[in-house]
Amino acid sequence: MSRLLVVENLGKRFGGLAANEAISFELQAGQIVGLIGPNGAGKTTLFNCIAGFYQPSEGTIHFLGKDITGHASAQMAHLGIARTFQIVRSFGSLTVLENVMVGAMLRNKGVGAARERALAALEFCGLAGRIAMTASNLTVAEQRRLELARALATEPKLLLLDEIMAGLTPSEVHEAVHLIKEIQLRGIACLIVEHVMEGIMPIADHMIVLDYGRKIAEGTPAEISRNPAVLAAYLGE
Numbered sequence: 001m002s003r004l005l006v007v008e009n010l011g012k013r014f015g016g017l018a019a020n021e022a023i024s025f026e027l028q029a030g031q032i033v034g035l036i037g038p039n040g041a042g043k044t045t046l047f048n049c050i051a052g053f054y055q056p057s058e059g060t061i062h063f064l065g066k067d068i069t070g071h072a073s074a075q076m077a078h079l080g081i082a083r084t085f086q087i088v089r090s091f092g093s094l095t096v097l098e099n100v101m102v103g104a105m106l107r108n109k110g111v112g113a114a115r116e117r118a119l120a121a122l123e124f125c126g127l128a129g130r131i132a133m134t135a136s137n138l139t140v141a142e143q144r145r146l147e148l149a150r151a152l153a154t155e156p157k158l159l160l161l162d163e164i165m166a167g168l169t170p171s172e173v174h175e176a177v178h179l180i181k182e183i184q185l186r187g188i189a190c191l192i193v194e195h196v197m198e199g200i201m202p203i204a205d206h207m208i209v210l211d212y213g214r215k216i217a218e219g220t221p222a223e224i225s226r227n228p229a230v231l232a233a234y235l236g237e
């Protein structure tokens with residue numbers, strides 16, 4: 001296995017609040033890693049640091065052996081890190097196809113090539129029948145898949161997924177799980193923040209648990225689900 005992402009001693013402070021503190025972990029190429037923890041544990045903040053939306057207060061982030069700490073989000077995208085947002089951020093007035101073309105333009109400067117790339121990503125995400133619709137008219141589940149399609153259209157090596165199963169029905173969760181497995185088969189690694197345990201436990205190769213900004217446990221899903229510190233953190237929520 002080769003190390004894709006190495007986070008060392010990462011910290012992020014907002015004034016006096018340590019949203020992330022001394023977080024270290026590794027993610028191997030092609031791996032699915034689940035990131036869980038109670039509300040406010042610092043999961044989205046960690047994503048924002050890795051994806052270049054926040055400048056870490058301390059620590060380092062290496063991607064493919066390169067120190068990328070503090071790089072801007074556009075550089076991260078070029079290197080192969082793509083993300084979805086917890087709050088869906090599609091361009092509501094654009095069509096589904098146009099939304100995904102925005103992602104595809106990262107590596108395809110010609111409109112024709114970007115269109116092809118976007119159509120392939122939409123087909124993969126089960127949205128081929130929705131390409132001409134305005135994004136704001138999609139269902140919640142479809143909007144989540146649109147976010148995924150846009151991220152995939154950037155041709156990432158690492159995908160950061162932030163609660164893409166929140167608010168989905170059980171059958172929609174099942175479909176999302178299937179889609180993530182398909183993404184992994186394509187060789188793309190995923191770091192997944194998820195509150196829906198049925199969504200993350202069956203597919204994660206490895207789990208990391210945060211509480212109050214710190215990593216309190218990591219291991220296989222089975223190890224995590226019987227870890228006393230993890231159980232205590234969730235009971236206290």
Ligand SMILES: Nc1ncnc2c1ncn2[C@@H]1O[C@H](COP(=O)(O)OP(=O)(O)O)[C@@H](O)[C@H]1O
Pocket residue numbers: 014017019037038039040041042043044045046
């Ligand atoms: N931009 C910000 N400014 C100030 N505080 C923030 C900001 N983003 C997050 N926080 C705080 O950092 C802590 C962790 O938040 P977050 O990373 O969103 O947690 P999670 O995603 O695990 O629910 C919370 O206390 C939150 O209020």
Ligand SMILES: [Mg+2]
Pocket residue numbers: 043044045086
């Ligand atoms: Mg969050």
